[in-house]
Amino acid sequence: MSEAIAYYPGCSGLGTSKEYDTSTRAVCAALGLSLVDIPDWSCCGSTPAHTKDHTLSAALSARNLQLVSGMGLKAAATPCPSCLTNLRTANHRIEAAPFKAKVDKLLDEPYGGDVNAISVLQALVENIGVETIASAVRTPLKGLKVACYYGCIMNRPPELMAFDDCENPMAMDNILAALGAEVVPFPLKVECCGASYGIPRPDVTAALSGKLLEAAVGVGADMVAVACPLCQMNLDLRQGQVNRAMGTHYRIPVPYFTQLMGVALNIPDGEIGFGKLNVDPRPVLSKALSGAD
Amino acid sequence: MRIGVFVCHCGSNIEGTVDTGTVAKAALDFPEVVYATDTMYACSEPGQDGIIQAIKDKNLTGVVVASCTPRMHEPTFRRAVERAGLNRFMFEMANIREHVSWIGKDREANTNKSVDLVRIAVEKLRRDAPLIPSKFSVNKRVMIIGGGVAGIQAALDCADGGLEVVLVERDSSIGGKMAKLDKTFPTVDCSSCILGPKMVDVAQHPNITLHAYSEVDSIGGYVGNFQVQVKKKATYVDWELCTGCGACMEKCPSKKNPDAFNEKIGPSTSINIPFPQAIPKKAYIDATTCRQFVKGKCGVCAKVCPTGAIRYDMTDEIVTEDVGAIVAATGYDLFDISKIAEYGGGRYPDVITGLQYERLLSASGPTGGHIKRPSDGKEPKNIVFIQCVGSRDKSLDRPYCSGFCCMYTAKQTILTKDHIPDSQSYVFYMDIRAPGKMYDEFTRRAMEEYGARYIRGRVAMVYPKGDKLMVRGADTLAGTQVEIEADLVVLAAGAEAAKGAPQLAEKLRISYDKYGFFMESHPKLKPVETNTAGVYLAGSCQGPKDIPQSVGQGSAAAAKVLALFSKDMLESDPQISRVDIKRCVGCGKCIMTCPFKAIKEVEFRGQKKAEVIETVCQGCGICTSTCPQGAIQLSHFTDNQILAEVNALCQS
Numbered sequence: 011m012s013e014a015i016a017y018y019p020g021c022s023g024l025g026t027s028k029e030y031d032t033s034t035r036a037v038c039a040a041l042g043l044s045l046v047d048i049p050d051w052s053c054c055g056s057t058p059a060h061t062k063d064h065t066l067s068a069a070l071s072a073r074n075l076q077l078v079s080g081m082g083l084k085a086a087a088t089p090c091p092s093c094l095t096n097l098r099t100a101n102h103r104i105e106a107a108p109f110k111a112k113v114d115k116l117l118d119e120p121y122g123g124d125v126n127a128i129s130v131l132q133a134l135v136e137n138i139g140v141e142t143i144a145s146a147v148r149t150p151l152k153g154l155k156v157a158c159y160y161g162c163i164m165n166r167p168p169e170l171m172a173f174d175d176c177e178n179p180m181a182m183d184n185i186l187a188a189l190g191a192e193v194v195p196f197p198l199k200v201e202c203c204g205a206s207y208g209i210p211r212p213d214v215t216a217a218l219s220g221k222l223l224e225a226a227v228g229v230g231a232d233m234v235a236v237a238c239p240l241c242q243m244n245l246d247l248r249q250g251q252v253n254r255a256m257g258t259h260y261r262i263p264v265p266y267f268t269q270l271m272g273v274a275l276n277i278p279d280g281e282i283g284f285g286k287l288n289v290d291p292r293p294v295l296s297k298a299l300s301g302a303d
Numbered sequence: 304m305r306i307g308v309f310v311c312h313c314g315s316n317i318e319g320t321v322d323t324g325t326v327a328k329a330a331l332d333f334p335e336v337v338y339a340t341d342t343m344y345a346c347s348e349p350g351q352d353g354i355i356q357a358i359k360d361k362n363l364t365g366v367v368v369a370s371c372t373p374r375m376h377e378p379t380f381r382r383a384v385e386r387a388g389l390n391r392f393m394f395e396m397a398n399i400r401e402h403v404s405w406i407g408k409d410r411e412a413n414t415n416k417s418v419d420l421v422r423i424a425v426e427k428l429r430r431d432a433p434l435i436p437s438k439f440s441v442n443k444r445v446m447i448i449g450g451g452v453a454g455i456q457a458a459l460d461c462a463d464g465g466l467e468v469v470l471v472e473r474d475s476s477i478g479g480k481m482a483k484l485d486k487t488f489p490t491v492d493c494s495s496c497i498l499g500p501k502m503v504d505v506a507q508h509p510n511i512t513l514h515a516y517s518e519v520d521s522i523g524g525y526v527g528n529f530q531v532q533v534k535k536k537a538t539y540v541d542w543e544l545c546t547g548c549g550a551c552m553e554k555c556p557s558k559k560n561p562d563a564f565n566e567k568i569g570p571s572t573s574i575n576i577p578f579p580q581a582i583p584k585k586a587y588i589d590a591t592t593c594r595q596f597v598k599g600k601c602g603v604c605a606k607v608c609p610t611g612a613i614r615y616d617m618t619d620e621i622v623t624e625d626v627g628a629i630v631a632a633t634g635y636d637l638f639d640i641s642k643i644a645e646y647g648g649g650r651y652p653d654v655i656t657g658l659q660y661e662r663l664l665s666a667s668g669p670t671g672g673h674i675k676r677p678s679d680g681k682e683p684k685n686i687v688f689i690q691c692v693g694s695r696d697k698s699l700d701r702p703y704c705s706g707f708c709c710m711y712t713a714k715q716t717i718l719t720k721d722h723i724p725d726s727q728s729y730v731f732y733m734d735i736r737a738p739g740k741m742y743d744e745f746t747r748r749a750m751e752e753y754g755a756r757y758i759r760g761r762v763a764m765v766y767p768k769g770d771k772l773m774v775r776g777a778d779t780l781a782g783t784q785v786e787i788e789a790d791l792v793v794l795a796a797g798a799e800a801a802k803g804a805p806q807l808a809e810k811l812r813i814s815y816d817k818y819g820f821f822m823e824s825h826p827k828l829k830p831v832e833t834n835t836a837g838v839y840l841a842g843s844c845q846g847p848k849d850i851p852q853s854v855g856q857g858s859a860a861a862a863k864v865l866a867l868f869s870k871d872m873l874e875s876d877p878q879i880s881r882v883d884i885k886r887c888v889g890c891g892k893c894i895m896t897c898p899f900k901a902i903k904e905v906e907f908r909g910q911k912k913a914e915v916i917e918t919v920c921q922g923c924g925i926c927t928s929t930c931p932q933g934a935i936q937l938s939h940f941t942d943n944q945i946l947a948e949v950n951a952l953c954q955s
Contacts, residue, residue, distance in 0.1 A: 197766030
C-alpha cells in the first residue's frame with residue numbers, strides 16, 4: 011500500500027471522459043493506490059484561462075493545489091494531461107515571488123507551492139510499479155496488439171513535466187506490456203491529434219488525427235490506447251469525420267489505457283465503461299483474447 | 304635596496320585614463336624607491352634600454368614596471384633586468400592596464416588606483432630575493448598517445464627528426480577515424496590509399512616503437528623526464544608469431560558480433576584483424592564474445608593457426624616508457640545519435656550515422672562498397688541527410704559547430720550519385736560552413752552538378768511508414784513544412800570528446816573544457832602547447848578538426864617537441880615550494896593536497912618531514928595554504944610577501 015494521493019478528476023472526468031475517471035478509480039483501488047477526492051475542487055482553467063490571463067489561470071489551479079495542501083497531502087494525481095499542464099505551470103510560475111503575490115491575492119488562503127502534481131500514468135508507474143501491476147493481472151491481454159498514444163503534452167515540455175522521455179515515452183508501453191498485450195512500436199506516439207481545433211478547424215483535426223490512425227493501422231495495431239480525454243475524443247468520436255475527410259474507412263477502438271488495465275485486473279464492466287466509447291473495443295478484445303488460447 | 308619604478312603609457316592604452324607622470328612622482332615617496340619615471344612603451348627596445356640604463360646609472364637593485372598583465376611581458380622585463388646584471392626575480396609588475404585603464408574611465412580614480420598597485424609592487428619587491436633555477440637533463444624520447452592521422456603525422460615528423468618515438472594506440476590498429484572513411488573532401492581521393500602508406504611508414508620506421516591495443520595507465524615525472532606506464536591489453540595472440548594470414552578469422556565460429564571497425568553495421572568474428580590495411584596486421588581476440596572465453600570451449604583458432612600464436616592465457620601487461628615529452632592525439636568520438644529520440648537513431652535500423660554511411664560506401668566495408676540499407680539490404684533511392692545532429696544545439700549541451708559535417712555530407716551526396724545514378728539526395732541544413740581551401744566550391748558542386756537538394760531547416764521527426772522513413776521538417780526559405788519519403792536517413796553526427804578524455808587529461812595534468820576537449824595554452828598563439836610543460840596536443844582531442852587541420856597540428860606538435868629537445872639541459876622554474884625543516888611536523892597534509900605529487904615524505908634524524916621534488920613542483924601554492932605550521936613556503940610568494948602587499952593596500 012502506497013501513500014495516499016489527492017485525486018483531481020478535472021471537468022472532463024465528470025463529463026466527456028467519465029469512463030476514464032471510473033476506470034482510473036477502480037484500477038487504483040484494485041492496485042492499492044489510495045486516491046482521495048479533493049473537496050470542492052474547481053476547474054483548472056483549461057485552455058481559455060491561460061490564453062486570457064496567466065494570473066487568473068494560475069490562481070484557478072493554485073486554488074485546487076492549496077486545497078490538497080489543506081488535506082495534508084503532498085501530491086495530486088490527475089488523469090488529464092491538460093489539467094496536469096495547468097497544475098504544473100501554476101506551481102512553476104509561483105516560484106517567482108511577485109507572481110505568487112498576485113495569485114495569493116485571488117485565493118482565500120495563500121498556497122505554499124508544496125503540492126506536486128503528477129499524472130495518473132506517472133502515479134501508476136512510480137507509486138505502484140510495473141512489476142506490481144504485472145503480478146496483479148488476472149486476465150492477461152495476450153494476443154492484443156496495442157499502439158500506445160501519449161498525445162503531445164503528457165511529457166512535454168520536458169522541463170515542466172519531468173517524466174519519461176519527451177520524444178519516445180515508454181511508461182504506457184511498459185504498463186500494457188505488463189498486462190500481457192503486444193505493444194507495437196508506434197512512431198507517432200507524441201504527435202498532436204489536433205486538440206481543440208476539432209471545433210474551429212475540423213479539417214486540421216481530421217488531417218492530424220487521420221495521420222495517427224493511419225500510422226496505428228499501418229503498424230498493425232488492434233487498438234490505440236490513450237491517456238488524454240481530448241485525444242480520445244478526436245481519435246474515437248471524430249473517427250467518422252476523419253474517414254469522411256480523408257476518404258478512409260477506419261474503425262479502430264481507442265480505449266483509455268486504464269480501461270485496458272481494468273480488463274486485465276477483472277474490474278466489473280460498469281466501471282470500465284467500454285459502452286461509452288464510440289468504437290466499442292469489446293469485439294476486437296474478445297477476438298484477440300480468444301485467439302490467444 | 305635601491306628600487307626603480309617605470310610607469311608605462313602603453314600609448315593611449317594606459318595614458319588615456321591614467322596620469323602616469325603623477326603615478327611616477329607618487330612612487331618616489333615609497334620606501335627605498337630612488338628613481339621613478341614614466342615611459343611611452345616600456346616593452347619596446349628603447350623602453351627596455353631605458354630600464355637597463357637606469358639600473359646602471361642609478362645602481363638599482365630592484366625594478367617595478369607598472370604596465371600590462373604579467374602574462375604578456377613579465378618574461379620580457381625579467382630578461383631586461385637580467386641583461387643589466389640583476390637577478391631576474393628582483394623584478395615586479397603592477398598591472399595598471401587590464402586592472403585599471405581598460406576597466407574604468409575616471410582619470411583621477413584610475414591614477415589613485417595605479418599608485419596603490421605600484422605601492423603594493425614596491426612592498427613585495429622589498430622582500431624579494433634572488434632565485435636561481437637549477438638545470439636538469441632531457442630524455443630525448445617522445446610518446447604520442449593516439450594513432451589517428453594527427454598522431455601518425457606527429458610520430459613520423461618526430462622520428463624523421465631523429466627522435467625515438469613511442470606511439471600508443473588504444474585499438475588493435477592505428478589509422479583512427481580516417482581509416483574508416485571511404486573518400487576525403489574536397490579532393491575525393493581514397494582515404495585509406497593516402498593514409499595507408501603513412502601507416503606503413505610508422506610500422507617500418509626504425510625510430511618508432513608502436514604499442515597497439517594499449518592504453519596509458521599512469522604518468523609520472525615532468526618535462527624532460529616523464530615515466531609513462533602503458534597497459535598492453537591482452538590480445539590472446541602472440542604478435543611475435545602472428546603473421547596476419549587471417550586463417551583464424553575464416554574459421555572462427557562466432558561470426559555475428561557487431562564490427563567496431565565497421566561502426567557496428569556489419570558482423571565480425573571474435574578473433575579479428577579489423578581491416579585489410581591494419582597496422583600492425585595482427586589478430587586479437589574479443590574475450591567478451593569469444594566462445595572459448597564465454598562458454599569455456601571452442602579453440603578453433605588455436606587449431607587452425609599455422610604458427611601456433613594463440614594464447615588464451617595471456618594477461619594484460621604493464622610496460623614503463625621513459626620519455627621527455629608527450630603528444631596527446633586522442634581524437635574524438637561521434638555524438639550518440641540515439642540521444643535524439645525524434646530522429647529514431649538506434650531504434651530504426653535505416654537511420655544511420657555519417658560514419659556508418661562511409662562504411663557502406665567503402666569497398667572494404669560490410670557491403671563491399673554497395674549502398675545497401677541495413678534493414679533489408681535494398682538499394683536506397685531517396686536518401687535524406689540531416690546536418691547538425693549533436694552540434695550547434697544548446698539543448699543537447701553541444702552548442703559548438705563540429706566543423707567537418709557540412710563537408711562530409713556534401714561529399715556523401717556526391718558519392719551517392721556516383722554509386723546510384725538514379726538516386727536523389729536531400730540535405731537538411733542550418734548554414735553551410737565550408738571555409739577551407741576549395742571547400743565552398745565543393746559544396747556547390749554537390750548541389751549544382753550532382754543535384755543534391757539542399758533544404759534549409761531543421762527536421763522535426765523521422766518515423767517509419769511501411770518500409771519507408773518519413774522525414775518531416777521545415778523549409779525555412781520557402782516557409783513551408785516538408786515531408787520526404789526516404790529509404791535511408793543519414794545523420795551528420797557531430798563530434799564530441801573521446802571517451803575517457805577527461806581521465807587522460809587528469810593523468811597528463813592538462814586542462815580540458817566542459818565538453819572534455821583538451822585546452823591549448825593560448826587559443827591564438829600557443830595552439831599545440833598545454834599549460835603543462837612538455838605536453839603537446841594534436842588533432843581533434845583539442846576540438847573537432849578535419850584531416851588537413853589534424854595533419855597540420857600533428858606537424859606543429861612535432862616541431863615543438865623537436866625545439867624542446869634541441870637543448871640538452873632544461874632550466875627548472877625556481878618559483879617552487881620549499882620546506883622549512885625546523886618547523887615541519889611531518890603531518891603530511893601538504894602531500895595529500897599537492898595535485899602534482901611533488902611532495903614526498905622523508906626521514907630526517909628519525910623524524911618524518913616533507914620534501915619538495917623541485918622539478919615536479921608547479922608552484923601552485925596549495926601546500927603553503929594547507930600547512931598548519933607555515934613551514935612550507937612558495938618562493939617568490941611567501942606569506943611575508945603577500946601580507947606585505949595586503950598591508951600596503953590597507954594603509955593607502
